Amino acid sequence: MCKNKNKDLRSTWIWQGIKPVKLGICVLEGPYQHEASDTAYNFAVAALEKGHEIFRVFFYHDGVNNATRLMVPPQDDRHIQKRWSELAEQHNLDLVVCVAAAQRRGILDEEEMKRHGKDANNIAPGFRISGLGQLIEAEIQCDRVVFFGD
Amino acid sequence: MCKNKNKDLRSTWIWQGIKPVKLGICVLEGPYQHEASDTAYNFAVAALEKGHEIFRVFFYHDGVNNATRLMVPPQDDRHIQKRWSELAEQHNLDLVVCVAAAQRRGILDEEEMKRHGKDANNIAPGFRISGLGQLIEAEIQCDRVVFFGD
Amino acid sequence: MGMLHTVNKSPYQCNTLESCLNHVGEGDVVLLIEDGVYAAMKGGRAADVLSAVQGVKVCVLSADVKARGLEGKLIDGVEVVDYAGFVDLVTETDKTQAWL
Amino acid sequence: MGMLHTVNKSPYQCNTLESCLNHVGEGDVVLLIEDGVYAAMKGGRAADVLSAVQGVKVCVLSADVKARGLEGKLIDGVEVVDYAGFVDLVTETDKTQAWL
Amino acid sequence: MSDVKKFLYVNRKAPHGTIYALESLEVVLIGAAFEQDVALAFLDDGVYQLVKGWDTSELGVKNFQPAYTALGDYDIQKVYVERESLEERGLSEDDLIEMTYEDEDDDWAEKSSIRIVSREEMAQIMRDSDVILSF
Amino acid sequence: MSDVKKFLYVNRKAPHGTIYALESLEVVLIGAAFEQDVALAFLDDGVYQLVKGWDTSELGVKNFQPAYTALGDYDIQKVYVERESLEERGLSEDDLIEMTYEDEDDDWAEKSSIRIVSREEMAQIMRDSDVILSF
Numbered sequence: 145m146c147k148n149k150n151k152d153l154r155s156t157w158i159w160q161g162i163k164p165v166k167l168g169i170c171v172l173e174g175p176y177q178h179e180a181s182d183t184a185y186n187f188a189v190a191a192l193e194k195g196h197e198i199f200r201v202f203f204y205h206d207g208v209n210n211a212t213r214l215m216v217p218p219q220d221d222r223h224i225q226k227r228w229s230e231l232a233e234q235h236n237l238d239l240v241v242c243v244a245a246a247q248r249r250g251i252l253d254e255e256e257m258k259r260h261g262k263d264a265n266n267i268a269p270g271f272r273i274s275g276l277g278q279l280i281e282a283e284i285q286c287d288r289v290v291f292f293g294d
Numbered sequence: 295m296c297k298n299k300n301k302d303l304r305s306t307w308i309w310q311g312i313k314p315v316k317l318g319i320c321v322l323e324g325p326y327q328h329e330a331s332d333t334a335y336n337f338a339v340a341a342l343e344k345g346h347e348i349f350r351v352f353f354y355h356d357g358v359n360n361a362t363r364l365m366v367p368p369q370d371d372r373h374i375q376k377r378w379s380e381l382a383e384q385h386n387l388d389l390v391v392c393v394a395a396a397q398r399r400g401i402l403d404e405e406e407m408k409r410h411g412k413d414a415n416n417i418a419p420g421f422r423i424s425g426l427g428q429l430i431e432a433e434i435q436c437d438r439v440v441f442f443g444d
Numbered sequence: 445m446g447m448l449h450t451v452n453k454s455p456y457q458c459n460t461l462e463s464c465l466n467h468v469g470e471g472d473v474v475l476l477i478e479d480g481v482y483a484a485m486k487g488g489r490a491a492d493v494l495s496a497v498q499g500v501k502v503c504v505l506s507a508d509v510k511a512r513g514l515e516g517k518l519i520d521g522v523e524v525v526d527y528a529g530f531v532d533l534v535t536e537t538d539k540t541q542a543w544l
Numbered sequence: 545m546g547m548l549h550t551v552n553k554s555p556y557q558c559n560t561l562e563s564c565l566n567h568v569g570e571g572d573v574v575l576l577i578e579d580g581v582y583a584a585m586k587g588g589r590a591a592d593v594l595s596a597v598q599g600v601k602v603c604v605l606s607a608d609v610k611a612r613g614l615e616g617k618l619i620d621g622v623e624v625v626d627y628a629g630f631v632d633l634v635t636e637t638d639k640t641q642a643w644l
Numbered sequence: 645m646s647d648v649k650k651f652l653y654v655n656r657k658a659p660h661g662t663i664y665a666l667e668s669l670e671v672v673l674i675g676a677a678f679e680q681d682v683a684l685a686f687l688d689d690g691v692y693q694l695v696k697g698w699d700t701s702e703l704g705v706k707n708f709q710p711a712y713t714a715l716g717d718y719d720i721q722k723v724y725v726e727r728e729s730l731e732e733r734g735l736s737e738d739d740l741i742e743m744t745y746e747d748e749d750d751d752w753a754e755k756s757s758i759r760i761v762s763r764e765e766m767a768q769i770m771r772d773s774d775v776i777l778s779f
Numbered sequence: 780m781s782d783v784k785k786f787l788y789v790n791r792k793a794p795h796g797t798i799y800a801l802e803s804l805e806v807v808l809i810g811a812a813f814e815q816d817v818a819l820a821f822l823d824d825g826v827y828q829l830v831k832g833w834d835t836s837e838l839g840v841k842n843f844q845p846a847y848t849a850l851g852d853y854d855i856q857k858v859y860v861e862r863e864s865l866e867e868r869g870l871s872e873d874d875l876i877e878m879t880y881e882d883e884d885d886d887w888a889e890k891s892s893i894r895i896v897s898r899e900e901m902a903q904i905m906r907d908s909d910v911i912l913s914f
Contacts, residue, residue: 487869
């Protein structure tokens with residue numbers, strides 16, 4: 145799955161001598177509270193601009209809180225969730241939120257909402273909830289995985 | 295406001311020679327990620343058992359994430375939000391979530407949801423959203439305010 | 445009545461305890477909570493620092509000591525308190541400063 | 545190709561940089577990011593530690609240097625890289641270890 | 645209880661790495677309206693909050709340094725910075741932003757709010773305050 | 780790319796204070812099903828994760844120490860603990876929980892998974908691994 149992503153970008157860069165690699169990113173801290181999410185985002189943007197493939201961004205620990213569509217930051221500040229969602233849409237990124245970590249912290253999609261009998265969900269577009277196996281798979285499939293946390 | 299809370303408990307303790315004081319608590323970290331919320335909760339329980347008044351618990355920084363009713367922790371683990379909500383109900387506690395911090399992180403009540411055109415809210419029973427002035431007021435009104443954070 | 449200082453970080457990871465001890469005064473109380481309790485473990489390098497402190501009462505929170513398997517492994521001279529004791533320390537001192 | 549080590553904590557608050565430097569090998573790269581960039585500021589106590597490191601390339605992330613007002617205030621011998629340079633360091637080394 | 649309490653905001657963390665510095669500042673700004681006796685303390689990595697010359701454009705976050713400069717307009721006149729914390733970081737007062745207030749008792753003369761104090765003085769400032777808000 | 784990679788989970792944080800220790804362990808347990816070559820490293824405050832005798836009842840959190848002991852059942856045989864980290868904390872191997880596995884090549888004899896290594900060896904273990912998961 146998720147192969148041949150960012151293919152257009154990669155093909156334009158290959159002639160410049162940059163060897164595209166398959167990258168994984170793991171985000172362990174929530175938005176605004178800690179810089180980790182900003183660093184991870186800026187790293188992801190730079191990697192895509194260089195023509196690398198981002199196989200997956202995995203959100204774990206408080207990192208799952210990046211995925212709530214309910215955040216309303218001040219107008220003159222960055223919108224961390226929207227930035228991730230937009231980047232995912234532009235580059236067909238796979239943004240995976242760990243289900244166990246998400247449950248603890250109240251990040252739910254519609255299916256999780258129903259399963260647990262909750263009356264609302266809050267996951268943002270472009271994020272999907274899945275298991276920790278997705279992180280292990282990223283470690284197996286990717287050339288490099290970079291962790292951002294506290 | 296919020297005067298004469300826990301009056302029943304306090305009156306039973308006064309004869310034992312303990313002088314009840316008015317306490318404020320400020321929680322700066324989110325549930326599960328950091329022990330701060332656990333320590334604050336256990337401290338609050340002990341203070342109430344001793345007959346002290348808790349004037350207010352103020353949730354700031356990632357502390358606002360304690361207030362989401364969407365969390366579903368493992369069955370064999372504590373339910374941090376429910377614990378706070380139940381304590382608030384039993385002792386008529388004033389649990390205040392900072393509005394600015396809550397907006398950044400996606401903690402909304404129905405009014406905030408409508409104001410920002412969001413389609414869901416997630417605040418738990420017993421918590422209310424208000425401004426930072428509530429923390430300053432607690433500092434002015436309380437005999438002691440204790441901070442729990444990272 | 446002095447001040448109560450709470451320290452919640454391991455002295456092996458952070459400078460929090462050191463900074464706290466640099467600012468305490470005669471009659472103050474230092475309460476080690478959360479990962480801060482590791483400072484009071486017998487045989488550790490941080491224990492020397494703690495033992496050298498003068499004129500200050502050092503307490504550790506029992507719940508955090510037990511959770512970390514440190515019961516019976518603490519240096520002499522530190523007082524173990526439970527959450528009720530924590531509350532008493534807060535009310536018996538002038539004010540509390542959290543060294544976050 | 546050595547390893548890339550990222551350090552994101554201030555050396556004045558945490559022991560992260562120290563622990564990292566205790567485990568680096570010849571040919572490795574240490575990249576200071578977030579509050580980790582303070583280690584590279586001229587005149588600070590941590591700068592001596594960093595200057596003494598042998599056989600390891602030390603880089604700092606420009607965005608974090610600029611955000612903290614440290615531009616032009618760094619010790620000699622550290623290389624300033626932008627996020628694109630961060631990506632290159634990741635791809636040019638064998639693997640990345642984050643010293644969280 | 646007296647009507648006015650001595651508030652001390654203690655700042656020990658670097659900016660940007662965590663939100664503690666920014667959200668602490670927001671409390672100070674709101675708190676200024678409550679007409680208490682307010683002082684700010686910067687020690688340990690907190691002194692980095694006052695290092696001038698932030699450029700946050702590449703990082704992509706809001707530059708909230710101007711808000712510190714504006715504290716004088718909120719009638720905040722006492723900003724204590726610990727000398728030892730500055731020195732071990734290779735910093736001096738010249739590296740810090742200017743923070744000023746207008747002195748009502750001196751024909752509204754503009755004066756610096758920043759007072760470099762020793763570690764011992766900082767400890768005494770903590771003891772002399774009524775409430776300590778630690779972020 | 781070979782089918783089996785050398786996974787190294789690096790643990791440098793104390794338990795309970797933050798969730799890093801617990802949620803790292805959850806990754807290890809899930810990851811065990813993927814049939815990779817797995818090793819765990821404990822250094823700095825991470826060694827506290829293995830100190831025996833946790834009683835979390837008063838704290839009111841789940842005691843996840845038994846899960847460490849069960850790692851042998853998940854065929855995890857290599858648990859590296861840094862000697863220098865133990866020593867500066869006043870700890871020795873006697874203070875640690877028992878972690879064992881059954882050695883397939885030695886008639887399923889039960890053996891200790893814990894290997895106390897020097898700082899230098901730990902650095903080499905990091906270099907020799909294919910991927911490092913740092914929590």
